[in-house]
Amino acid sequence: KQWYQRRVRADACWALSYLTDGADDQIQMVINSGVTPYLVEHLAQSDVRVLTPAVRAVGNIVTGSATQTQTALDSGCLSYFPALLQHHKETIKKEAVWTISNITAGTKDQIQAVIDHNLIPLVVNALATADFNTQKEAAWSGYRSE
Secondary structure (H helix, E strand, C coil): CHHHHHHHHHHHHHHHHHCCCCCCCCCCCCCCCHHHHHHHHHHHHCCCCHHHHHHHHHHHHCCCHHHHHHHHHHCCHHHHHHHCCCCCHHHEEEEEEEHHHCCCCCCHHHHHHHHHHHCCCHHHHHHHHHHHHHHHHHHHHHHHHH
């Protein structure tokens, strides 16, 4: 039964990641469904099969408008990023850095929220120590916030 529940959660998160991988109107449709807080809660999953699409979906949401990004921030997503940015799986770390990079492309208040959650030192650490693809995303986060 637990295996089935994890599989359903993973499939639901993947579906949301596909739905949010597009134009702002697609992202808004997902936000309007009210699912964002539940999606954000899955950022605490230890099962990488659920965590991977959850991080991707939240990352897709923050590629939208500043208002859409704010919805993810208001759902508490940043509190999960210290762990995600230090995750043992490089793919999770890369997705987390990519998400922070997109948030830092937002408003001054959104950039300040990243700073207030002490995420900049973790992104800098990824820039110094992670694999090349994660380093590229970390470099973008500094460039986008200029």
